Amino acid sequence: MIGLSTGDIGHSVREAVQGWINAHHDIAQVRALRQAPIDRVPVAWHRLADDGWLGARVPVMHGGSGLAARDVAAVADLFGKALVIEPFVAMGLLPTLVLVATGADESLRQAMSGGTRYALAWQENTGDVVVRDALTCRFRDGSVHGTKRFVSAGDLADHFLVAVRGDEGVILAIIDRDAPGLALTSERQLDGSGRATLVMRDVVPTAHVSVCPEAIDTALDEARVFIAVQLVGIAREALAVTIEYTKTRQQFGQPIGAFQALQHRMVDFASAIRLSEVACDAALRAIDDDETSREDVARLAAAAKASAAETAVAVTQGAIQLHGAIGYTDEADIGLYLTAALTLAPWLGSPDTMRDRFLDLGGASGDA
């Protein structure tokens, strides 16, 4: 199978990420997550910080390592493949990108060191795509009122970056999870990870800054591409496991992988993965290319996310079918890829939402 093509830096990033996974990750953690307390302590989080991954996309002038998106994508790709439970995008990449955009350097340092865990709370309703879709939360007389939903990793975060409407534009309020007036409800997702709903009544933030909502949108678009890469990583591994299984499982005196009906299904899955991979690559290149407009990055991000999410769900559920009855058991690992895909696929925009956005931003005519 083909992976994302990468240069020398990409190659060494991949090796380093794989080293981190070998040292700190185990498939047993993925199973245990489903029974773990919803507000678990993310024990490996500071290890991600120690190895510099939390600042990988933060520019050097802000204290990060300033790596290209195309290189850092290896983190999402390999975390997807291994089903790593640490929420790299939700609690690492996304909040640091937002903090860079707002120039909140002290919070950014805290985030990169792993000393404080942040999660971005911007969305209010299903189908919200940009920050301006979700600004019923208000900042008035120094306190925040309103409800934010679908805050991925909200169960683990110490502080929330909350996008709210102020009297003169959009405000990013930094809110402590224990702040008076904040009712925090965590809910478990299909893969065992958590997300939160924030109901805020007269909550006084620890800090607040004006922010250009489009800057947060740009961070969301980059996060979408990383989620897409992670979904492709999940799908690619689920298919690889399935292919190996069909080569060993014997029925009618031959490996079931010799049957044409199964071969064609697997080829279609592999093709969908390959096409999604290319869409991710196009979006990553656009992020790294200063000449590409924000709008075109958004268009390519939407395409990558829509395609990868659809593909990952189709491939992982197809993998269950190709495993047969054993695939339906909790004991078989293949089901873990399905729940991982089902959890990530709708986040920051379901395939339907992302396809609509892709069309609104010009569709395929933007490729000319």
Added chain:
Amino acid sequence: MRDDLADLPVAVFRQEIRAWLADHCPPEIRRPIDRLQGAEAEDWHRIRHRHGVIAPGWPREHGGMGLSVEHQIALMEEYEFHGVARTFEVGTAMLGPTLIQFGTEQQKRHYLPRILSGEDQWCQGYSEPGAGSDLAALRTRAVRDGDEYVVNGQKIWTSNANHSTHCFVLVRTSSDGRKQEGISFLLIDLRTPGVRVRPIRNLAGREELCEVFYDDVRVPVANLVGAEGQGWAIAKSLLGFERLAIGSPAPAKLAIGVYRKVAVALDVAQSQRVRDELARLELRLHLLTSLFKQSVDAMAVGGVIETDLSLLKVAAAELFQAASEAVLSLAREHGATGRIACDDGEIDIGHLYMVARPASIFGGSNEVQRNILAKRWLNLPNS
């Protein structure tokens, strides 16, 4: 046309071609759905020959344009952009490069200039009634008799044979060993006694495909390309650039453009159902285009991924078909006549639909492509 085209930077080259097409491409052949045949095709060939815009991939010493792969791709894209109808470029795109690589000096001297001038029109005789997807099972025999081969058998699905003067044919010269090893590559003049061509009308109402019957046809031994038994290897080497072109997103893009026009004509462009369908088609087009572009770039530096070519062929055919089906479905009652009035005239959506049908059959059917991908890409076992 200037004679330093091959040396121009690609961007300048594109401008030259674009300007030339605007001046010299007959407006009546800007219909990209059908392939040109007969007199129209010959006129267009002569125009290109007169201006030196012919045989882009051939070296200049053989009378071609001597273009790099990058320039050839730019040329193809400019033709697509201008909407130039496709032609059966069998002589220039397929046989010429084969003769340059495998032909004798005499074959090159005789045939290459006549391909360039359009005097000889070539077609490709591979498939037989009993040898389609399993091409190596072919049975048309060539038996040596002195300085001649005597050819007997039947070919089918020979595109454009009804407008061709010559055919290069895969024939069986031996039944020993592996079936691929008994195949030879023979050049046959279709005006030789014993050759009979019968056109087959297709579902789009056109006569492109033909049956060709060979009945004691005597062919000089000098018309053998390569050695006896080398035919299979030569035939496979034909497929390089052609295999990329067959995965072009252009037909699918055209059909999706028609979908947009029909939606406007029926005043349903804002319906959520239509938007959703369009978004799905456009997303697939984006994926196909992205992989096609990546493969084009890779081919220019000789690093194209073989399995991507099969994948592109399958994806391009299926998206073209899906879009043409969506157009017919969107047209509702108009689908029954296959015609619908749009802002810029009547569109023959029935024809678009029919033209899309064989995309998944020719060039190695999509099922055969999936078999190939299962073995070569996923390393799945043989049954």
